[in-house]
Amino acid sequence: MSEDAAARDNGSVDRFQIISTRDLEKVYFTAQGIVRALGPVSISLPAGETLGIVGPSGCGKSTFLRVVAGLDTATRGKVEVAGKPVTAPLTDVGIVFQRDLLLDWRSVIDNVMLPSELRKTDRKATLQRAYELLEELGVADFAERNPWELSGGMRQRVSIARALLLRPSMLLLDEPFSALDALTRDQMNVILQRLQMHERVTTLFITHSIPEAVFLSDRVIVMSNRPGQVLDDIKVDLPKPRTLSIREEPAFTEITRRIREHFERAGVLVG
Ligand SMILES: Nc1ncnc2c1ncn2[C@@H]1O[C@H](COP(=O)(O)OP(=O)(O)OP(=O)(O)O)[C@@H](O)[C@H]1O
16 A cells, blocks of 8 residues: 555544646637746645635735636646646636625525535535534624625634535635634634634635734745745645644744745835
């Protein structure tokens, strides 16, 4: 048995690359001309890891996520998920965007159950899972309410529950907390970390917040200006679970400083 297969047999899939891209590039051909949006980018992400991606606005982060999820195609290079080339939208992923995309005419629980309806999974078992997720995310009391009755932070909790309902092999988060106030955002960081540790779901997390990326991630990739390339790949070797106060510790600020310096050198941050 190979080492990887043995590791997976033991329930440890840490060495198994869920996402793997090689020389991935994306060019958009528009009426206004060619937009070199991304790459080349070569990244691997082992199962169970959380990878944070930070980079200047417009450098291609969302494009990267869409190509990995099969929602867009690469112009050049390769992207594989769980060892298979991505050729169509993936079904085994949960995605959360900055805008929550909840359906306002359905109750919270019916929103969370939507993937189950689309994939026709066993309703009873999945319903139990839906309530458990809402409980874990602290919004179980709102299960029968409608999304328009909830705050922005609560709506994102519901979105995360929906994304995780069918136990996807990957969670893709594209600036999920950008529209939230600072305190709610901190709270969401703690909640998401707890959930990740519990669910052990491989996560790709795009954010504009350097501390948020470091707090949540096992690794942070810093991207250059468009077309985004990997400027730095930093291991965040801080024990988990992390409390928010870790953000004041020297080991944490050392990493945020290193990332900030890339942006200063690229002229994204001045002063
Ligand atoms: N469908 C599209 N057609 C043409 N150009 C596009 C398309 N989608 C994105 N772009 C361009 O590709 C570049 C990368 O966009 P993308 O949204 O991936 O960047 P981003 O890093 O996620 O940006 P932000 O941080 O501001 O959300 C931008 O210049 C954008 O205008």
